[in-house]
Amino acid sequence: MESSAALVPFSQLPSFFSQKPNNRISKAHPTWPSKPRTSLPTRIHCQKMYVPGFGEASPEAKAANNLHSFFTYVAVRIVTAQLESYNTEAYEELMEFLSRNSLNDGDKFCADLMRESSRHQALALRILEVRSAYCKNDFEWDNLKRLACKMVDESNTRLMRDYVLETSHVDNEGK
Numbered sequence: 001m002e003s004s005a006a007l008v009p010f011s012q013l014p015s016f017f018s019q020k021p022n023n024r025i026s027k028a029h030p031t032w033p034s035k036p037r038t039s040l041p042t043r044i045h046c047q048k049m050y051v052p053g054f055g056e057a058s059p060e061a062k063a064a065n066n067l068h069s070f071f072t073y074v075a076v077r078i079v080t081a082q083l084e085s086y087n088t089e090a091y092e093e094l095m096e097f098l099s100r101n102s103l104n105d106g107d108k109f110c111a112d113l114m115r116e117s118s119r120h121q122a123l124a125l126r127i128l129e130v131r132s133a134y135c136k137n138d139f140e141w142d143n144l145k146r147l148a149c150k151m152v153d154e155s156n157t158r159l160m161r162d163y164v165l166e167t168s169h170v171d172n173e174g175k
Contacts, residue, residue, distance in 0.1 A: 067135075068106060068107075069103075069104065069105065069106045071106070071131045071134055071135050071139070072103065072106025072107075072109060072110065072127070072131055073103050073106070074131070074134055075127045075128075075130040075131035075134060076094075076098070076103060076109075076127055078130050078134070079094070079123065079126055079127050079130055080094055080095065080098075083123075090119065090123060093119060093120065093123070094120075094123055097113060097116060097120065097123075101113070106131070110124045110127055110128060111124075113127070
């Protein structure tokens with residue numbers, strides 16, 4: 001007996017949690033009130049998911065914090081590459097400082113670098129300048145969203161495909 005499993009992308013699967021269409025027009029809350037409201041509405045209509053367990057910060061704030069540290073890392077890489085080609089003495093000083101200090105906390109790294117010496121202060125200011133410029137002008141935010149969504153879609157499809165193949169009992173007698 002032969003059986004085959006059709007693989008369907010996750011985005012094409014039916015949603016079991018879709019909302020029922022609301023064809024009624026509510027007169028209770030008109031879109032343009034004739035009188036200004038004196039109190040806030042008691043019910044908030046939100047189209048976004050609630051993400052529990054993040055405490056003081058949203059997932060976006062946590063991601064922004066990670067990107068902030070990443071931008072410091074990128075700025076240090078850019079500055080070290082620049083120094084290596086035209087100021088080897090400053091390059092060696094920065095590399096020596098890097099060997100003693102972690103880049104996990106970018107702000108602490110830059111604060112410590114500023115306090116090391118006046119030469120190091122100039123390097124720290126350059127890193128801050130490059131970090132800001134890279135974040136504002138060079139980082140491709142649209143590309144980040146596209147790549148992140150693509151990675152999630154591909155990963156979900158792969159995981160679902162692997163699960164279906166693992167759990168389905170397809171006879172391999174035809175091979």
